[in-house]
Amino acid sequence: MMKNKVHFASSEMEVGSGGFGGGGRWWPCGTMEAAAASNRFHFAAVAAVTGGGGATRLLPAVPRQYLSYIRMEGSMEDVRSTLLVQELAGMRSKAVPRQYIVQQEDQPTIAATASVPIVDLGRLSQPDGDANEAVKLRQVMESWGLFMVTNHGIEDALMDNVMNVSREFFQQHLGEKQKYTNLIDGKHFQLEGYGNDQVKSDTQILDWLDRLYLKVDPADERNLSVWPKHPESFRDVLDEFLIKCDGVKNSLLPSMAKLLKLDEDYFVRQFSDRPTTIARFNYYPQCPRPDLVYGMKPHSDATILTILMVDNDVGGLQVLKDGVWYDVPTKPHTLLINLGDHMEMGDGGILDVVTTMVASFSEPRLCGVAIMSNGIFKSSVHRVMTNPEKERISVVLFYFMNLEKEIEPALELIDERHPARYKRVKIMDYLAGLFEHFLQGTRVIDTVKI
Numbered sequence: 004m005m006k007n008k009v010h011f012a013s014s015e016m017e018v019g020s021g022g023f024g025g026g027g028r029w030w031p032c033g034t035m036e037a038a039a040a041s042n043r044f045h046f047a048a049v050a051a052v053t054g055g056g057g058a059t060r061l062l063p064a065v066p067r068q069y070l071s072y073i074r075m076e077g078s079m080e081d082v083r084s085t086l087l088v089q090e091l092a093g094m095r096s097k098a099v100p101r102q103y104i105v106q107q108e109d110q111p112t113i114a115a116t117a118s119v120p121i122v123d124l125g126r127l128s129q130p131d132g133d134a135n136e137a138v139k140l141r142q143v144m145e146s147w148g149l150f151m152v153t154n155h156g157i158e159d160a161l162m163d164n165v166m167n168v169s170r171e172f173f174q175q176h177l178g179e180k181q182k183y184t185n186l187i188d189g190k191h192f193q194l195e196g197y198g199n200d201q202v203k204s205d206t207q208i209l210d211w212l213d214r215l216y217l218k219v220d221p222a223d224e225r226n227l228s229v230w231p232k233h234p235e236s237f238r239d240v241l242d243e244f245l246i247k248c249d250g251v252k253n254s255l256l257p258s259m260a261k262l263l264k265l266d267e268d269y270f271v272r273q274f275s276d277r278p279t280t281i282a283r284f285n286y287y288p289q290c291p292r293p294d295l296v297y298g299m300k301p302h303s304d305a306t307i308l309t310i311l312m313v314d315n316d317v318g319g320l321q322v323l324k325d326g327v328w329y330d331v332p333t334k335p336h337t338l339l340i341n342l343g344d345h346m347e348m349g350d351g352g353i354l355d356v357v358t359t360m361v362a363s364f365s366e367p368r369l370c371g372v373a374i375m376s377n378g379i380f381k382s383s384v385h386r387v388m389t390n391p392e393k394e395r396i397s398v399v400l401f402y403f404m405n406l407e408k409e410i411e412p413a414l415e416l417i418d419e420r421h422p423a424r425y426k427r428v429k430i431m432d433y434l435a436g437l438f439e440h441f442l443q444g445t446r447v448i449d450t451v452k453i
């Protein structure tokens with residue numbers, strides 16, 4: 004049985020076989036599954052506890068200035084074996100374990116409201132293009148790196164189905180979901196499957212979400228043993244959605260190429276020959292402390308391009324532009340497009356770096372497309388806030404080129420006045436370099452800059 008020992012400044016909470024044990028009787032466990040692991044958490048903020056007489060009292064929150072004294076014990080594997088976030092949320096505690104609390108200076112701040120650009124894909128893809136939409140697209144590629152897409156050709160019913168099967172998957176009994184676990188032998192993390200964050204260091208701050216990762220392309224490399232069998236329609240619905248999203252990607256790429264006065268199929272060509280696509284289903288349970296915890300910390304995606312479908316009603320996604328965080332509004336049945344970022348610091352190995360943690364926001368964001376565009380296009384830095392009342396789901400498709408391929412600035416964009424700003428780089432090598440540079444505190448982007 005795994006034992007975690009995590010010290011917090013305040014109360015102590017033990018997850019035992021019958022609920023939370025310890026001195027008094029703690030909140031009963033939200034689920035039987037939660038009780039299965041014998042993990043001990045000491046909670047940092049407010050914990051609800053019932054004393055001998057059964058009366059509930061609230062323990063005071065730990066003043067923020069003490070949070071830095073909190074430390075964590077246990078091996079990495081132990082820490083990794085902490086409960087899934089869905090189980091933690093099911094306990095209905097008012098506290099969150101220390102591993103989820105971000106440093107005071109990084110804690111969520113109020114976001115501004117601005118209109119995140121909306122691009123009408125139908126108009127953009129008309130044979131002659133639409134000048135207005137193209138202007139908007141240029142603005143987003145050069146600054147926001149994230150935009151909403153309407154008129155994308157994917158039926159509302161299909162989008163609803165994708166959301167429904169995702170929700171049904173996460174709402175299942177833990178035992179059913181664990182059939183697709185991302186832990187080999189219960190402890191070794193692999194990218195694919197169901198679970199939560201990989202823990203690489205005892206100071207790592209965890210995100211308040213669980214997810215299901217599936218490599219969907221190349222199709223002959225699918226590991227169907229981690230593809231859910233329930234709900235029964237899951238696989239068919241996902242397959243249909245993948246085909247449609249591929250169409251969205253392929254109608255967007257020529258417009259991006261045209262903006263740079265490149266051959267229309269320039270970017271499409273880059274995705275030929277066994278590109279890699281990953282589908283990720285993110286499940287953010289209700290969180291008692293949205294002021295201390297992120298659903299997903301600020302990051303940029305280590306992809307060329309990401310298609311994102313977010314919850315119809317529950318917001319939380321924010322994007323950084325010119326140093327200011329903006330709420331991305333919910334607008335049912337729109338898609339979001341993110342320009343990814345092969346070119347920043349990461350916290351993982353090869354495909355672990357699907358998302359790269361952002362160490363510094365002051366640098367302009369670059370992405371695979373940015374290298375090909377010789378630095379004209381930027382990627383987005385974004386984050387997800389938690390919600391105290393509502394769960395939230397998002398479905399994300401991460402598009403990579405063939406990882407064996409090399410990328411370089413398009414030759415057509417280079418002349419005497421516009422020299423190449425980046426060297427040719429193999430994507431796989433670049434992703435591998437991300438982790439090493441992250442550990443050394445250096446920037447892998449510097450190795451490809453000319």
Ligand SMILES: O=C(O)CCC(=O)C(=O)O
Pocket residue numbers: 283285299304311313319320358385387396397399
């Ligand atoms: O859930 C969201 O809105 C964003 C998810 C995201 O950024 C990601 O999965 O990389």
Ligand SMILES: [Fe+2]
Pocket residue numbers: 302303304358385
């Ligand atoms: Fe992301």
